[in-house]
Amino acid sequence: MIRVVCKAKLKPGVDIEEYLNLAREVVKETRKEKGCIMYTLNEDINDSSILTNIEEWVDEEALNQHNKSEHVLNIVPKLRELRESTEINLYREVKY
Amino acid sequence: MIRVVCKAKLKPGVDIEEYLNLAREVVKETRKEKGCIMYTLNEDINDSSILTNIEEWVDEEALNQHNKSEHVLNIVPKLRELRESTEINLYREVKY
Numbered sequence: 001m002i003r004v005v006c007k008a009k010l011k012p013g014v015d016i017e018e019y020l021n022l023a024r025e026v027v028k029e030t031r032k033e034k035g036c037i038m039y040t041l042n043e044d045i046n047d048s049s050i051l052t053n054i055e056e057w058v059d060e061e062a063l064n065q066h067n068k069s070e071h072v073l074n075i076v077p078k079l080r081e082l083r084e085s086t087e088i089n090l091y092r093e094v095k096y
Numbered sequence: 097m098i099r100v101v102c103k104a105k106l107k108p109g110v111d112i113e114e115y116l117n118l119a120r121e122v123v124k125e126t127r128k129e130k131g132c133i134m135y136t137l138n139e140d141i142n143d144s145s146i147l148t149n150i151e152e153w154v155d156e157e158a159l160n161q162h163n164k165s166e167h168v169l170n171i172v173p174k175l176r177e178l179r180e181s182t183e184i185n186l187y188r189e190v191k192y
Contacts, residue, residue, distance in 0.1 A: 003138055003150060005101055007185070024192050042099055042187035045156075052187060054099060054150060060141075089103070091138035091148060096120050 001037065002063065003091040004055040009084045016048055019082050022075050023051065029071035035062020063090070097133065098159065099187040100151040105180045112144055115178050118171050119147065125167035131158020159186070 010019060023041055030039045037056035044050035057063045066072060080086065106115060119137055126135045133152035140146035153159045162168060176182065 002141065003136075005103075005148065005150065007101075020190060024190075027192060040099075041190045041192075043190050045098065045186040045188055050185065051190070052101065052185065054101070054187075089146065089148065090141040091150075092141055094116060094120075094137045094139050094147070096123060096137075 001093070002057050002060055003093070004053065004057065004063065005087075005089050005091070006053040006055070007087040008051050008079070009086075010049040010051065010082055011084045012049075014049070014082045016051075019051065019079065022078055026071050026075050026079075029069070030066060033062070033066055033069065035059065035065060060090070097189070098153050098156055099189070100149065100153065100159065101183075101185050101187070102149040102151070103183040104147050104175070105182075106145040106147065106178055107180045108145075110145070110178045112147075115147065115175065118174055122167055122171050122175075125165070126162060129158070129162055129165065131155065131161060156186070 010016065020041075027039060027041050030036055035058040037058060039055050040053065042052045042054055044052070057066070106112065116137075123135060123137050126132055131154040133154060135151050136149065138148045138150055140148070153162070
């Protein structure tokens, strides 16, 4: 299983609802994907221009498939236009 | 419910196992806390010096209690000494 944190900072002046309406569509479609365990969109409590996906995928192949999906290819470029920055990290849980 | 992402970057040359041994103790004790839903420690797939907690708490009060716990007060300062940087964000999931 892999976890993904995708932290986006919106450009100043961007309408957050415009961003969220597009992002909600990605959430809805992504949750139907076979290899998706968890896919959430989260707003920073202290800064509403920081919007972060916290995700769990069965494996890296599932994430690769996601990145080639129609909803990602169609909608994510529009989201990126509204962002100042995007920070993506892929993680494996450590052994305890 | 709130989510927390705490992303730490270790100082160059720090022994990752030394860091993990301390961090595992925090994980073990934190998972016993009443308001803790999920508490995981994750290593970046592409950079093993990036170690990130992905957490879920029942509410902000539970997180405040955690930050005053003995294991946090005793161990987290030692972890911070081994880190170059620490980035903490608190999140609420958006409405879909």
